[in-house]
Amino acid sequence: MERELLKGNTPTLILAVLEEGPLHGYAIAREIERRSDNALTFKEGTLYPALHTLEQQGWVISEWRKTAGERDRKVYTLTPAGRAALEERTRRWDRFAHAVDRILKKQERDEESPSLPPNSAWLPELHPGG
Amino acid sequence: MERELLKGNTPTLILAVLEEGPLHGYAIAREIERRSDNALTFKEGTLYPALHTLEQQGWVISEWRKTAGERDRKVYTLTPAGRAALEERTRRWDRFAHAVDRILKKQERDEESPSLPPNSAWLPELHPGG
DNA sequence: ATGCAATGCATTGGATAACGAGGTATAATA
DNA sequence: TATTATACCTCGTTATCCAATGCATTGCAT
Numbered sequence: 001m002e003r004e005l006l007k008g009n010t011p012t013l014i015l016a017v018l019e020e021g022p023l024h025g026y027a028i029a030r031e032i033e034r035r036s037d038n039a040l041t042f043k044e045g046t047l048y049p050a051l052h053t054l055e056q057q058g059w060v061i062s063e064w065r066k067t068a069g070e071r072d073r074k075v076y077t078l079t080p081a082g083r084a085a086l087e088e089r090t091r092r093w094d095r096f097a098h099a100v101d102r103i104l105k106k107q108e109r110d111e112e113s114p115s116l117p118p119n120s121a122w123l124p125e126l127h128p129g130g
Numbered sequence: 131m132e133r134e135l136l137k138g139n140t141p142t143l144i145l146a147v148l149e150e151g152p153l154h155g156y157a158i159a160r161e162i163e164r165r166s167d168n169a170l171t172f173k174e175g176t177l178y179p180a181l182h183t184l185e186q187q188g189w190v191i192s193e194w195r196k197t198a199g200e201r202d203r204k205v206y207t208l209t210p211a212g213r214a215a216l217e218e219r220t221r222r223w224d225r226f227a228h229a230v231d232r233i234l235k236k237q238e239r240d241e242e243s244p245s246l247p248p249n250s251a252w253l254p255e256l257h258p259g260g
Numbered sequence: 261a262t263g264c265a266a267t268g269c270a271t272t273g274g275a276t277a278a279c280g281a282g283g284t285a286t287a288a289t290a
Numbered sequence: 291t292a293t294t295a296t297a298c299c300t301c302g303t304t305a306t307c308c309a310a311t312g313c314a315t316t317g318c319a320t
Contacts, residue, residue: 003138003276003306003307003308005137005138005139005222005223005226006306006307007135007137007138007276007277007278007305007306007307008135008137008305008306009135009230010306010307012230012234013230013233013234016233016234017233019236020236024268024269025268025269025270026267026268026269027268032233035232035233036229036230036232036233037229037232039225039226039228039229040226040229040230040233043307043308043309044268044269044270044308045270045271045272045307045308045309045310046306046307046308048269048270048271049270049271049306049307050306050307052270069316070315070316071267071268071269071314071315071316072268072269072314072315073267073268073269074268074269090234092135093135093230093234095169096135096169096170097227097230097231098169099166099167099169099170100139100142100143100166100170100223100227101227102165102166102167103143103146103147103162103165103166103170104142104143104146104220104223136277136278137276137277137278137305137306137307138276138277140277140278154297154298155297155298156296156297156298173278173279173280174279174280174297174298174299175278175279175280175281175299175300175301176277176278176279178298178299178300179277179278179299179300180277180278182299199287200286200287201285201286201287201296201297201298202285202286202297202298203296203297203298204297204298261320262319262320263318263319263320264317264318264319264320265316265317265318265319266315266316266317266318267314267315267316267317268313268314268315268316269312269313269314269315270311270312270313271310271311271312272309272310272311272312273308273309273310274307274308274309274310275306275307275308275309276305276306276307277304277305277306278303278304278305279302279303279304280301280302280303280304281300281301281302281303282299282300282301282302283298283299283300283301284297284298284299285296285297285298286295286296286297286298287294287295287296287297288293288294288295288296289292289293289294289295290291290292290293290294
């Protein structure tokens, strides 16, 4: 649903849900839906390629779990490098989200610089009734 | 710099800086940099096509300002439809950002459901020392 | 037994979007 | 006069999401 907004955040979200323990692909998708109250939905065409990329980068390792009377599942585990990547990407998300918020929220910005007239300097003389 | 994270948010940010008054393209880019403390940078290859799309959608209107002794500038003004789109997109960003935060921030999530063991139900019997 | 839904893995091609590179031109400054 | 900052623009490349599609198993209702 949030197709474009999701861009670039997929690996971060996957790493985040793996932080508390190994999960298989399908469970990762369900967990992200659950934690976000279905605001974020992971499609399979997004999930599996992303997991393979993560594995190639050495941020997760996978292992097939074959249990009698149960489906085979490929279980993914976060590596130390993956944990470091998660931290770095979380910081990056925080910086980005804060920057966007500063642009979108008028109040916050005004509180930070109450006396500055931000735009007028950039404008050629614009007479509103023009 | 935050290329992938920026995806989908470009129109929202442009509409946001236009909310307080008309600006020309170059000034829009500078204003976004200024408000975000250079965390967000708008490249010209991103900015101008985005402005044209916004105009086609009827969310902004443009007007050439020709002033003697000054460069010609194309000044963009938010339309009522654009203002509505900004509100809708701002709400959408808030929902999205909050959903991502809930997945990334362990503390918040735990406070919401302190007694639930979130992942164990999903896991096949995984012995950590395995 | 049979059908259907949910689970669980995967690939591929189309669509979308950011941006580097390239182009043109004016105003200010050294 | 050369350089920098300003100011507009387009195009091809690249990255990424996801719909569509495929295959197989488990559980449940019929």
